[in-house]
Amino acid sequence: xxxxxxxxxxxxxxxxxxxxxxxxxxxxxxxxxxxxxxxxxxxxxxxxxxxxxxxxxxxxxxxxxxxxxxxxxxxxxxxxxxxxxxxxxxxxxxxxxxxxxxxxxxxxxxxxxxxxxxxxxxxxxxxxxxxxxxxxxxxxxxxxxxxxxxxxxxxxxxxxxxxxxxxxxxxxxxxxxxxxxxxxxxxxxxxxxxxxxxxxxxxxxxxxxxxxxxxxxxxxxxxxxxxxxxxxxxxxxxxxxxxxxxxxxxxxxxxxxxxxxxxxxxxxxxxxxxxxxxxxxxxxxxxxxxxxxxxxxxxxxxxxxxxxxxxxxxxxxxxxxxxxxxxxxxxxxxxxxxxxxxxxxxxxxxxxxxxxxxxxxxxxxxxxxxxxxxxxxxxxxxxxxxxxxxxxxxxxxxxxxxxxxxxxxxxxxxxxxxxxxxxxxxxxxxxxxxxxxxxxxxxxxxxxxxxxxxxxxxxxxxxxxxxxxxxxxxxxxxxxxxxxxxxxxxxxxxxxxxxxxxxxxxxxxxxxxxxxxxxxxxxxxxxxxxxxxxxxxxxxxxxxxxxxxxxxxxxxxxxxxxxxxxxxxxxxxxxxxxxxxxxxxxxxxxxxxxxxxxxxxxxxxxxxxxxxxxxxxxxxxxxxxxxxxxxxxxxxxxxxxxxxxxxxxxxxxxxxxxxxxxxxxxxxxxxxxxxxxxxxxxxxxxxxxxxxxxxxxxxxxxxxxxxxxxxxxxxxxxxxxxxxxxxxxxxxxxxxxxxxxxxxxxxxxxxxxxxxxxxxxxxxxxxxxxxxxxxxxxxxxxxxxxxxxxxxxxxxxxxxxxxxxxxxxxxxxxxxxxxxxxxxxxxxxxxxxxxxxxxxxxxxxxxxxxxxxxxxxxxxxxxxxxxxxxxx
Numbered sequence: 001x002x003x004x005x006x007x008x009x010x011x012x013x014x015x016x017x018x019x020x021x022x023x024x025x026x027x028x029x030x031x032x033x034x035x036x037x038x039x040x041x042x043x044x045x046x047x048x049x050x051x052x053x054x055x056x057x058x059x060x061x062x063x064x065x066x067x068x069x070x071x072x073x074x075x076x077x078x079x080x081x082x083x084x085x086x087x088x089x090x091x092x093x094x095x096x097x098x099x100x101x102x103x104x105x106x107x108x109x110x111x112x113x114x115x116x117x118x119x120x121x122x123x124x125x126x127x128x129x130x131x132x133x134x135x136x137x138x139x140x141x142x143x144x145x146x147x148x149x150x151x152x153x154x155x156x157x158x159x160x161x162x163x164x165x166x167x168x169x170x171x172x173x174x175x176x177x178x179x180x181x182x183x184x185x186x187x188x189x190x191x192x193x194x195x196x197x198x199x200x201x202x203x204x205x206x207x208x209x210x211x212x213x214x215x216x217x218x219x220x221x222x223x224x225x226x227x228x229x230x231x232x233x234x235x236x237x238x239x240x241x242x243x244x245x246x247x248x249x250x251x252x253x254x255x256x257x258x259x260x261x262x263x264x265x266x267x268x269x270x271x272x273x274x275x276x277x278x279x280x281x282x283x284x285x286x287x288x289x290x291x292x293x294x295x296x297x298x299x300x301x302x303x304x305x306x307x308x309x310x311x312x313x314x315x316x317x318x319x320x321x322x323x324x325x326x327x328x329x330x331x332x333x334x335x336x337x338x339x340x341x342x343x344x345x346x347x348x349x350x351x352x353x354x355x356x357x358x359x360x361x362x363x364x365x366x367x368x369x370x371x372x373x374x375x376x377x378x379x380x381x382x383x384x385x386x387x388x389x390x391x392x393x394x395x396x397x398x399x400x401x402x403x404x405x406x407x408x409x410x411x412x413x414x415x416x417x418x419x420x421x422x423x424x425x426x427x428x429x430x431x432x433x434x435x436x437x438x439x440x441x442x443x444x445x446x447x448x449x450x451x452x453x454x455x456x457x458x459x460x461x462x463x464x465x466x467x468x469x470x471x472x473x474x475x476x477x478x479x480x481x482x483x484x485x486x487x488x489x490x491x492x493x494x495x496x497x498x499x500x501x502x503x504x505x506x507x508x509x510x511x512x513x514x515x516x517x518x519x520x521x522x523x524x525x526x527x528x529x530x531x532x533x534x535x536x537x538x539x540x541x542x543x544x545x546x547x548x549x550x551x552x553x554x555x556x557x558x559x560x561x562x563x564x565x566x567x568x569x570x571x572x573x574x575x576x577x578x579x580x581x582x583x584x585x586x587x588x589x590x591x592x593x594x595x596x597x598x599x600x601x602x603x604x605x606x607x608x609x610x611x612x613x614x615x616x617x618x619x620x621x622x623x624x625x626x627x628x629x630x631x632x633x634x635x636x637x638x639x640x641x642x643x644x645x646x647x648x649x650x651x652x653x654x655x656x657x658x659x660x661x662x663x664x665x666x667x668x669x670x671x672x673x674x675x676x677x678x679x680x681x682x683x684x685x686x687x688x689x690x691x692x693x694x695x696x697x698x699x700x701x702x703x704x705x706x707x708x709x710x711x712x713x714x715x716x717x718x719x720x721x722x723x724x725x726x727x728x729x730x731x732x733x734x735x736x737x738x739x740x741x742x743x744x745x746x747x748x749x750x751x752x753x754x755x756x757x758x759x760x761x762x763x764x765x766x767x768x769x770x771x772x773x774x775x776x777x778x779x780x781x782x783x784x785x786x787x788x789x790x791x792x793x794x795x796x797x798x799x800x801x802x803x804x805x806x807x808x809x810x811x812x813x814x815x816x817x818x819x820x821x822x823x824x825x826x827x828x829x830x831x832x833x834x835x836x837x838x839x840x841x842x843x844x845x846x847x848x849x850x851x852x853x854x855x856x857x858x859x860x861x862x863x864x865x866x867x868x869x870x871x872x
């Protein structure tokens with residue numbers, strides 16, 4: 001059908017796209033790809049970059065699979081991005097970064113690649129086939145970032161793509177290598193202390209007013225040596241100079257990273273070797289990502305290696321293997337507060353007297369950084385009435401839902417988190433010493449945070465790929481953490497480099513993966529993980545419900561942008577709903593989120609969640625009917641007509657059973673659309689014409705009503721009945737304008753352009769085709785944009801401008817390529833396009849046609865679209 005949706009977040013450089021490649025920061029990509037401009041300076045890695053320049057050069061590099069392997073926080077992603085930017089010109093089809101850290105489910109790596117490539121995938125086959133088909137004959141570099149938790153999927157992807165795509169190279173960042181034949185591995189060591197580590201510290205500390213000179217350099221070197229030269233650890237320490245002197249910082253790190261680790265090393269072991277007989281990780285041991293001289297010529301980019309040995313016997317924050325504020329195994333003591341909140345801080349009792357005195361004074365006098373007033377904290381801490389009310393609300397929900405879930409929550413509400421449970425494995429210093437150093441530094445930064453800052457850090461870890469203040473307030477507030485405090489506390493976490501502002505959207509915030517993982521470990525330790533994840537689910541459940549309720553209104557474009565930005569969080573929330581016992585919530589979310597994904601191009605995500613939700617054979621009701629409609633409309637977009645027919649029948653039966661007239665009209669869209677795409681045009685006209693003209697609502701099924709009219713108009717167009725096509729399309733345009741929506745209206749504009757062209761009104765055809773294209777671009781609709789470009793090219797050649805028409809055909813070919821289905825595999829549309837091509841060739845000649853066509857074909861994506869919309 002002509003109203004097929006494009007892959008919203010899968011198109012390079014579209015206007016309004018939150019993730020296009022914008023290397024110059026202007027909003028206009030300079031070349032294919034999605035690498036963002038660096039916003040922070042890059043320090044060191046000269047030898048590694050030189051090696052990568054050679055390896056990633058298609059003309060000289062030996063291997064086509066290169067892996068950067070190292071501990072978390074060592075700078076693998078920054079190094080990969082910098083190296084890829086340096087060789088970008090060698091890859092005319094782009095350098096593409098695929099971020100995998102947000103994936104929580106196996107089998108999604110291929111889909112993440114499709115989305116990173118901005119492919120408007122409308123198929124139902126394996127996603128690797130979509131990638132292969134698009135990338136065949138191209139030269140591109142793919143960066144698979146953070147592969148360690150989906151390693152098997154990354155191995156399978158590389159094994160599938162590399163043999164059949166000779167122009168593809170893959171750059172991997174991971175904590176362990178893929179282990180494939182021909183893989184070139186570059187272990188990423190920490191920065192050399194004496195130069196690069198010190199330079200990084202000085203640059204990051206400059207924001208606090210610090211200046212490096214000969215007098216303070218020895219202390220900075222000592223700090224960097226304590227931190228093993230790990231970039232993330234250095235950055236976390238550098239920002240502390242806003243509160244501590246360099247001497248105090250050095251002393252603090254000495255406490256946490258030397259004596260405490262040494263205490264934990266068993267007697268008789270050399271801290272430098274990690275144990276008797278060399279059993280611990282050493283320099284050159286692959287277990288710590290340090291495999292000796294790997295760079296050409298034997299040069300090694302790291303420092304002298306770790307000095308702390310193999311830590312086995314406890315945790316680095318406290319003497320008994322637990323953080324000070326959790327020692328004794330109880331994170332919520334008698335009054336429900338962490339120990340460091342009940343009338344004093346554990347650090348004040350156990351730390352230095354001067355430090356305790358300073359803190360007491362700061363707490364009495366107030367603090368510009370929102371230092372907590374302990375009396376106020378005690379008054380509001382764990383507001384038991386609110387907590388009990390929340391527990392009662394959950395109990396009421398559980399009585400209607402799963403008994404097991406009710407039992408689990410009941411126990412938690414009575415007892416709080418487990419009092420004597422073991423410290424979570426994620427916080428123990430396992431692995432090589434450099435892992436210990438980073439985790440200890442993060443733990444030290446965590447200790448320096450105020451209690452509410454720590455609690456917010458933990459709760460924010462449930463967000464995937466960013467969040468805004470409003471979402472943080474709704475998901476993270478509760479107990480001792482009131483919503484009104486969250487914005488200020490979030491600012492403090494940003495100032496401490498725990499949380500970062502999004503590089504392209506300053507209203508959003510992000511964690512580095514390592515810091516988010518640490519917060520998630522703490523959330524589990526607090527016993528709050530499931531409760532906060534359910535809050536996250538419910539927040540995005542409400543968001544999706546609101547989006548569907550307002551979809552057919554003037555807020556449609558804004559909702560489309562919101563769905564693109566929140567895609568990862570929506571996916572995580574839907575996954576949470578699908579794994580919880582209450583299938584009713586899962587069905588509602590699948591119907592609502594699936595509807596939004598269908599219209600914003602995430603067809604496979606919609607298919608996946610709807611298939612799971614509908615497999616439970618849910619009870620009849622409005623949510624089930626909507627879910628059936630969305631599943632059928634997804635199948636229509638994918639061209640899977642047999643499956644579409646199945647869901648059309650089920651949706652029609654459900655609507656009939658429900659007795660809702662609007663649902664029955666919506667079901668007509670599935671039935672008539674599937675028949676039309678099967679080529680039975682007169683039968684499709686009868687079915688679509690039979691739908692009653694009811695008042696059009698503002699919600700999802702209001703949009704379905706509009707789509708019935710667009711489908712009928714398009715069916716008339718395919719049958720050559722241009723007058724009826726125009727009449728129905730004009731009705732759809734008028735209704736679209738009344739609603740304020742853009743999605744269906746843009747398709748109607750394109751149909752009117754076809755009718756104008758058939759009637760000989762060329763100027764109107766050009767105008768309406770450009771209007772259609774602009775509307776599709778607002779909605780990030782690749783297929784709609786490609787259809788509009790085809791009719792625009794036809795109108796331009798009819799106006800006598802053959803060279804411009806040839807360029808437009810070249811631009812359209814590139815856009816169709818993103819969909820994987822040129823002209824939607826429609827014989828009628830393919831024949832129409834070929835007739836336009838022949839006409840242009842006849843008018844301007846073969847040589848001129850090829851030249852102009854190639855000019856359009858090689859334009860940057862946005863440049864081509866601007867040329868089409870504005871005519872210059």
